Amino acid sequence: MFKKTWIFTIVALCTLAFSFPEQSSAHANVYTVQKGDSLYKIAMKYGAPLKQVMAMNNKDTAMIYPGEQVKIPVHASASEQDLLSRLVEAEAKGESYAGKVAVATVVLNRVESDRFPDSIKGVIYDGKQFSPVLNGSINQSASHESKRAVKEALAYQGYDNESLFFYNPDKAQSEYLRNKEVTTVIGNHYFLR
Structure with missing residues (x-):
């Protein structure tokens, strides 16, 4: 009985953990830079031109740092x-x-x-x-x-x-x-x- 309850609890927690999409910020169009990210990778992930992402963030270079907030262009359905x-x-x-x-x-x-x-x-x-x-x-x-x-x-x-x-x-x-x-x-x- 204890084993079934334990398994049920783990399954329930995993379901909850994966049910909510991870958001990098309270604002829907902002991404928080993670270690290993590049501005190019972020632009590709969101389907935006690199130059547009750079312009939106007032960047002359593609240099970014972990923890930095990067604005992403609005994507419209x-x-x-x-x-x-x-x-x-x-x-x-x-x-x-x-x-x-x-x-x-x-x-x-x-x-x-x-x-x-x-x-x-x-x-x-x-x-x-x-x-x-x-x-x-x-x-x-x-x-x-x-x-x-x-x-x-x-x-x-x-x-x-x-x-x-x-x-x-x-x-x-x-x-x-x-x-x-x-x-x-x-x-x-x-x-x-």
């Missing part, structure tokens, strides 16, 4: 890309291609920021952040150009001005946003951090 494309279409319809890429980039920057949810869906549906979510226009199909802009924004991570907000001052008035640093202006949108 097909459904997340579709959702983001629909948001871009609704938010930046009539804007230039560069403006659409910048809108998608704001969402990706928010995913990486500790101030916002850690997923594309979480950022998009976070409270009253985006009017297309509130008015339902996010449910309309995205154009080919908006889909292409999302793919470019995903590939562009780490090379932007770290914008976390955007708005059209002709359509929205916000004291909160007026006090943010403007990173760029594209078309009718001001991008800020």
Whole structure:
């Protein structure tokens, strides 16, 4: 009886130990460097270009150290890309291609920021952040150009001005946003951090 209980306990503990994925950090897009890691290995593991990982971490060389936190580019599933494309279409319809890429980039920057949810869906549906979510226009199909802009924004991570907000001052008035640093202006949108 004791032997069966002991075996059951070991099996239960092993099951629990392997049931929860190991996370290197509380933030979903950060990896803690382990002994034997290289920046190249980390980039390969996450399917990201080495230069992009270096840019996201402000590195001129690929030198890393155990315990160091390395930001990893957001990887988007097909459904997340579709959702983001629909948001871009609704938010930046009539804007230039560069403006659409910048809108998608704001969402990706928010995913990486500790101030916002850690997923594309979480950022998009976070409270009253985006009017297309509130008015339902996010449910309309995205154009080919908006889909292409999302793919470019995903590939562009780490090379932007770290914008976390955007708005059209002709359509929205916000004291909160007026006090943010403007990173760029594209078309009718001001991008800020």
